Amino acid sequence: MEQLSFQKAQQRAEALRTELNKYAYQYYVKDQPSVEDYVYDKKYQELVNLETDYPNLITADSPTQRVGGKVLEGFVKVIHDTPLYSLNDVFNKDELIAFDERVKKAVGHSVSYCCELKIDGLSISLKYENGLFVQGATRGDGSIGENITENLKTVKSIPLRLTEPLSVEVRGECYMPKESFVKLNERREEEGKEVFANPRNAAAGSLRQLDSKVTAHRNLSTFLYTLADFGPLEATTQDQALSELARLGFRTNDERKLCDTIDEVWEYIEAFHEKRNQLSYEIDGIVVKVNDFDLQDQLGFTVKAPRWAAAYKFPPEEAETIIENIEWTVGRTGVITPTAIMNPVRLAGTTVSRASLHNSDYIEKKEIRLNDTVLVYKAGDIIPEVAQVIMEKRPSDSTPYEVPTHCPICDSELVHLDEEVALRCINPKCPAQIKEGLNHFVSRNAMNIDGLGPSVLAQMYDKHLVSDVADLYALEKEQLLTLDKIKDKSAENILQAINVSRENSVERLIFGLGIRHVGSKAARILAEHFGSLHDLSRATKEEIIELNTMGETIADSVVTYFENDEVHDLMKELADRGVNLIYKGLRTSQLEEVESPFKGKTIVLTGKLLDYTREDAKEKIENLGGKVTGSVSKKTDIVVAGEDAGSKLTKAQSLGIDVWDETQMIQAIETSHLDE
Numbered sequence: 012m013e014q015l016s017f018q019k020a021q022q023r024a025e026a027l028r029t030e031l032n033k034y035a036y037q038y039y040v041k042d043q044p045s046v047e048d049y050v051y052d053k054k055y056q057e058l059v060n061l062e063t064d065y066p067n068l069i070t071a072d073s074p075t076q077r078v079g080g081k082v083l084e085g086f087v088k089v090i091h092d093t094p095l096y097s098l099n100d101v102f103n104k105d106e107l108i109a110f111d112e113r114v115k116k117a118v119g120h121s122v123s124y125c126c127e128l129k130i131d132g133l134s135i136s137l138k139y140e141n142g143l144f145v146q147g148a149t150r151g152d153g154s155i156g157e158n159i160t161e162n163l164k165t166v167k168s169i170p171l172r173l174t175e176p177l178s179v180e181v182r183g184e185c186y187m188p189k190e191s192f193v194k195l196n197e198r199r200e201e202e203g204k205e206v207f208a209n210p211r212n213a214a215a216g217s218l219r220q221l222d223s224k225v226t227a228h229r230n231l232s233t234f235l236y237t238l239a240d241f242g243p244l245e246a247t248t249q250d251q252a253l254s255e256l257a258r259l260g261f262r263t264n265d266e267r268k269l270c271d272t273i274d275e276v277w278e279y280i281e282a283f284h285e286k287r288n289q290l291s292y293e294i295d296g297i298v299v300k301v302n303d304f305d306l307q308d309q310l311g312f313t314v315k316a317p318r319w320a321a322a323y324k325f326p327p328e329e330a331e332t333i334i335e336n337i338e339w340t341v342g343r344t345g346v347i348t349p350t351a352i353m354n355p356v357r358l359a360g361t362t363v364s365r366a367s368l369h370n371s372d373y374i375e376k377k378e379i380r381l382n383d384t385v386l387v388y389k390a391g392d393i394i395p396e397v398a399q400v401i402m403e404k405r406p407s408d409s410t411p412y413e414v415p416t417h418c419p420i421c422d423s424e425l426v427h428l429d430e431e432v433a434l435r436c437i438n439p440k441c442p443a444q445i446k447e448g449l450n451h452f453v454s455r456n457a458m459n460i461d462g463l464g465p466s467v468l469a470q471m472y473d474k475h476l477v478s479d480v481a482d483l484y485a486l487e488k489e490q491l492l493t494l495d496k497i498k499d500k501s502a503e504n505i506l507q508a509i510n511v512s513r514e515n516s517v518e519r520l521i522f523g524l525g526i527r528h529v530g531s532k533a534a535r536i537l538a539e540h541f542g543s544l545h546d547l548s549r550a551t552k553e554e555i556i557e558l559n560t561m562g563e564t565i566a567d568s569v570v571t572y573f574e575n576d577e578v579h580d581l582m583k584e585l586a587d588r589g590v591n592l593i594y595k596g597l598r599t600s601q602l603e604e605v606e607s608p609f610k611g612k613t614i615v616l617t618g619k620l621l622d623y624t625r626e627d628a629k630e631k632i633e634n635l636g637g638k639v640t641g642s643v644s645k646k647t648d649i650v651v652a653g654e655d656a657g658s659k660l661t662k663a664q665s666l667g668i669d670v671w672d673e674t675q676m677i678q679a680i681e682t683s684h685l686d687e
């Protein structure tokens with residue numbers, strides 16, 4: 012890029028910052044993405060380049076300051092000027108009514124309550140001076156917390172600059188969304204690391220990282236709900252205070268409700284007791300506050316807590332059952348994972364009979380044995396976990412559980428790699444690992460080959476038809492017909508699906524190869540940048556790290572992968588068998604030039620399409636700048652309804668969303684074009 016004059020660069024950087032901060036606000040605070048990722052990524056990269064050329068341009072509120080920086084040696088203590096109070100807990104309706112009675116007696120009349128969800132995260136306090144974020148701290152014991160400013164800067168829903176130049180201290184909760192928690196634990200299990208018991212522990216662990224770069228990758232979010240001192244704000248009630256916080260740029264929770272009677276409060280509590288599993292974050296109760304600040308002042312505090320608030324705690328959702336067996340399975344990377352097979356039990360709306368025990372350390376730490384009676388709960392409201400063994404119920408003839416020393420599939424000796432809690436089978440020819448690798452290769456986000464389920468692939472491997480992924484492309488119909496349950500028609504369908512996958516753009520192949528740490532998003536970024544598998548195989552570690560969002564771990568893993576001669580043999584085999592090794596998607600630089608009715612729109616496909624598969628239509632629309640999602644909501648712009656469209660079509664009609672038929676979609680795809 013040509014060097015800009017300093018003044019021009021300054022103006023451009025300012026414009027980019029404003030724009031990027033606006034996008035981030037819409038995405039992370041309002042949950043309403045306004046642009047596609049590639050638009051953000053491109054502008055972000057431009058700002059990074061400008062700031063590299065002119066380091067003086069870096070400001071405290073630049074989005075580039077959110078990626079994490081220097082590694083700390085320890086956390087410094089922070090004394091809270093105004094302590095963070097804790098709330099009195101109530102556990103049932105009677106205690107709630109007693110709370111209301113005390114309030115009414117003290118003020119002499121009935122009052123309105125502001126009810127809010129009690130987010131199960133970590134309490135934080137954020138200080139702003141003249142509108143700029145200057146310090147973030149944990150709650151600690153309420154009086155003394157820890158300075159975690161660097162980590163909180165990476166949490167994108169926390170504004171680095173307020174909409175007004177105020178000096179305030181704001182309080183709220185930092186949490187990990189359930190979905191991020193599940194993904195994080197899946198990844199950690201696969202990498203042989205310890206898993207987190209619940210989203211709250213995961214959030215706490217993420218905020219207490221001395222290296223803020225780690226925090227930056229943990230996808231934390233926040234809800235802010237109060238101030239240390241309301242002085243600068245024009246709010247006379249809790250409800251208004253929340254609106255004011257939102258106006259200043261903070262993320263606040265929209266589920267709050269103003270209730271005029273304690274019966275209404277109870278209805279709200281019951282409603283969310285039902286709905287809590289459907290929220291994208293974990294809550295552990297409901298906070299009930301006297302809404303009016305004057306009345307709050309009048310009620311004051313006890314030594315422990317405010318008299319004007321109570322925290323209703325949901326009863327824990329736990330169930331008792333017996334561990335009947337422990338199964339060990341071998342994953343794609345050789346990690347072997349134990350699963351408890353339990354006597355089926357009802358838990359938070361579903362029947363639970365299996366729970367991952369994660370690794371052998373976990374079994375030892377919880378002292379789990381066969382035939383033990385255990386308490387189970389759902390981590391993140393989704394994943395069944397064993398909370399603890401009920402020791403009193405342990406059978407008298409019980410003996411400690413013996414962890415296997417050899418792979419349950421190939422019988423080679425298991426090892427503990429450095430710093431890993433997992434046991435691994437390190438035999439590269441372990442059939443279980445190869446089969447898992449094949450499953451991954453054909454999966455939806457990888458090569459997307461229909462008809463090759465785990466049992467078909469396992470048979471192919473066992474009958475020596477396939478020993479690596481390239482062998483799939485040499486399969487013949489006669490061979491397929493030797494497999495169980497594969498008839499003429501299904502054999503043809505499988506061959507057809509394999510054939511179609513030859514043409515996939517190379518990011519699918521890169522993901523499908525199962526290079527450690529390379530997920531589908533990283534695969535796409537690598538494919539887009541390097542253009543082909545061959546160019547990627549020659550990339551240096553430095554070239555990969557330079558790419559936005561690629562860390563050292565991915566770079567190391569990619570380079571190491573391609574150092575292996577066998578990988579080059581595999582690449583040659585794939586190429587010889589007609590598998591495409593080139594990136595076919597649009598480069599992000601081209602995407603800006605796209606003119607199409609899909610650009611910037613959110614589209615839902617429903618019903619049966621005749622001319623396209625769902626996947627094809629999705630890919631085409633996404634290449635034309637649209638975003639394809641699974642469910643219809645107010646944010647949906649267009650619903651494409653194929654044959655026999657059902658409830659999604661009905662919902663679209665009730666919301667007044669544009670409905671297209673397949674022909675309209677095809678026309679739109681065909682008439683869209685790229686400006687060269």
Ligand SMILES: [Zn+2]
Nearest residue numbers: 418421436441
């Ligand atoms: Zn093995």
